[in-house]
Amino acid sequence: MKKYFCGCDVGSTYAKCVIMDEEGKILAHSTIRSKINPVQSATIALEETIKQVDGLNSAQELTYLVGTGYGRNKVPFADENISEISCHAMGVHVVDPTITGIIDIGGQDVKGIRIDKDGTVLNFAMNDKCAAGTGKFYEAMARAFEMPLEEFAKLSLKAKNVIPITAQCTVFAESEVTSLVGEGKPMEEIAAGLQVSIAKRCFVMAKKAGTDGKITLTGGCAKNEGLKKAIEQVLRIKVTELPLDPQLMGALGAAEYARQKGLAEGANK
Amino acid sequence: MEKNKHIADNYKPKTCIYKRREWRGLKDTLYDFGQWLKLWGILAGWLLAHPIQNIKALFRYRWMYTYLTVVSFFDRLMSQMRGAALRAARNNMNTLAKIVTKHLTILFSADEHLHPHSKRAKKKSEHIILIDELLPGIFGAGFKGYNTILYQVAPVYLPSLINQHAPVHYISQTESYGLPADVCPLPSYEAGVAIEDDFCKVGKCFISCNMPCDGSIMTSAVQDRRHGLPTMPLNVPLRWKREEVMDYAVKEYKSVIKFIEEQTGAKYDYEELRKACEIWNEQTRMKMEKWELNKTDIPPHTGSTSWLYRIFEYQFACGNAAALKNDKKVNAILRKQVAQGKFPKTVKHRAIIWNTPCNNYANFNEWLLDCWGIDSVCEMIDFQGSEIIDTSTPETMLYGIAKMAQGATMRVHTKGGYEVILDDLWVKMEEFNADMVIMFEQISCKGVAAISGLFEEQAMKRNVKFVWVKQDLMDPTSISRRDMRDDINKFMKTVMREEPLDESLVDFDDSESW
DSSP states (O other): OOOOEEEEEEOSSEEEEEEEOTTOOEEEEEEEEOOSSHHHHHHHHHHHHHHTSTTOOOGGGOSEEEEESTTGGGOTTOSEEOOHHHHHHHHHHHHOTTOOEEEEEOSSOEEEEEEOTTSOEEEEEEEOSOOTTSHHHHHHHHHHHTSOHHHHHHHGGGOSSOOOOOOOSHHHHHHHHHHHHHTTOOHHHHHHHHHHHHHHHHHHHHHHHTOOSSEEEESGGGGOHHHHHHHHHHHTSOOBOOSSOGGGHHHHHHHHHHHHHHHHHTOOO | OOSOOOGGGGBOTTTOOBSSOOOOOHHHHHHHHHHHHHHHHHHHHHHHHSHHHHHHHHHHOGGGGGGGGHHHHHHHHTTTOOHHHHHHHHHHHHHHHHHHHHHHHHHHHTOTTTOTTOHHHHHHHHTEEEEOTTSOGGGGGGSTTOEEEETTIIIIIHHHHHOTTHHHHHHHHHHHTTOOTTSOHHHHHHHHHHHTTOSOOOOSEEEEEOOSSTHHHHHHHHHHHHHOOOEEEEOOOSOTTOGGGHHHHHHHHHHHHHHHHHHHOOOOOHHHHHHHHHHHHHHHHHHHHHHHHHTSSSOOSOSHHHHHHHHHHHHTSTTOHHHHHHHHHHHHHHHHHHHHTOOOSOOSEEEEEESOOOGGGTTHHHHIIIIIOEEEEEEGGGGTTOSOOOOSSHHHHHHHHHHHHHTOTTTBTTBSOHIIIIIHHHHHHHHTTOSEEEEEEETTOOTTGGGHHHHHHHHHHTTOEEEEEEEOTTOTTTSOHHHHHHHHHHIIIIISOOOOSOGGGTSOOOTTOO
16 A cells, blocks of 8 residues: 655645655645635645545545644644744755755744754744744735735846845835835835845844855745845855755655654554 | 653643642642741731721732732742752742732832821831832931832732733833833833822832833833932943943942932931841852852752742842841751752753843743753843942942942843853853753843844854743733743754653643733
């Protein structure tokens, strides 16, 4: 009988799910917008992913399921839940074992994670009490710019100069941006200022966690080209690209933990 | 202590009130029960001494309700304690209860809010000198026949420790009044009490101060407007380890004494001050001995009942003979315990707790020990004003008192330059043989946040495990006790990869607990 291992990362903005086989090959994955109820988010993400695997019909048929993310305690049928910090570290280790530092920018928190050569966490720092520098912040800023998030993320790449944004608080930054737009300043330069201010915030987390060596970005905001460029400038590093969607790293790490634990236990549900 | 005791099973959901009294073995249970009865005796004695006055206070002041929960508060602080630690904890807290109830009696008997037309109350009020709660009250000993009252201790500081919900109403009042919502909850709470007119209306004059930080500027202004008393600010220098600030510091004390003399007509008595300083010196020696005992392999008494008592003694009971008597008794118990070489709990880590502790989670230390086996052998807050005062002349005494005030609660180590906040941490780690630092990150205080990178950098170089725990001093609505536990849980599971001693304590809901 074939064994399936699953990781389900229920984040504040998106729920992600990865299913892998005994060899660690990814069989399916999905990303859905989170619902207000984390149980509902996890259920939908699981169903979406299970649908993609031939011969797998329900979550009960999974050999081992690990929940992670802020809603990790609410994943139905989970055998275990593991913190998103450990899962991101493991996920990144699975796709690139040479990476030793992670900046994870999720929907409502920013984390710096230092990882060991075996994918375990050496240290971490996180900011989860302020929306500044998170996915929520970007959503608010894109609204202020009256453009889709994807378009806003690339806007700063066109900037010739950077207008410094002094406030890092979401509310203050939004009013500062409105004032600057009102003054007729170039939109791309304001956007570049925002990206740099967020990069500085990431720098603090990275420094607190003691990340060094090869650093990568994970979480939804890792797809933001403008932010990646700003982080490279502020941290004076080259961000290592991942061969897989960086938003999936938490779920992938959870799936890898599920695989290791499921195989070790010889679990067979 | 055996593993997996399921301590949280004895809590009622959300309120965390004990379902039944803790069984500690026959001898310790009897001792604990006896001390618990003694506490009830202290409270009943206080209430029955002036029943009408105290009941009036209960209806007049919202913060007074918090004192009704004090028995439960003490029980929380004694969680899983046995032997010498239990005895030290109970003695410390009952001494605190005795001195505080005496203080409340002085306050209420002179309070114009409770006795609006009483000449007797007015006369008593004229013999009260109010000082800011951050100032150690010892200098008031020189005004014989006068009571020096730390103005905010009864309505603000103690309630914030006893009941996590006590500050919420007052902070909300401050915000509704139009003052900013993102300042430190301590000045916000104090300002809220003033806005609500919930300070006792007593005193001849008031000595404010610039401690612990700039936040006090806001609250002093609001309080000043409310009490309307002649006020003198005492400016305490920041760089308390530097000799060059001392001339200024002593002059400030001389000005304050002169001001009080003018207001009261009393003459400052240095002989009375000398007597109080000598008691305080003994108290300091006792404290130093306790530190030495806690540096051993069997730290006999650590945690909340130790640091809470220390804060109280430093600010409130400095130069107090009853507190010294308790210190002598407790140290004798602790010495005996160390000589026996026994420690009744499982200790996996010896931690230093750095930065200001969280008032709304006073028993955080007990949770650390019961859940993860982390013994807080050294608390930063323990080190306030711990130098011996030279009592040979009035000048040397004022020097000693000024020095003592500069190392105040919350201020000691967080002000005074990098050498006291940063360098001293590593010195203390070595002295107390600690293997871990638990660093409080008070989110509404930016002072220490500015050097967080330096802490991390140096911790890494020294290979020290460094945990950041977010808290908001007195405001559980921004960071809850559960959030604080979560910071530790994440670190212990993710970085240390350890299993808890008691799984039931890892995550539980105590949002409705006092």
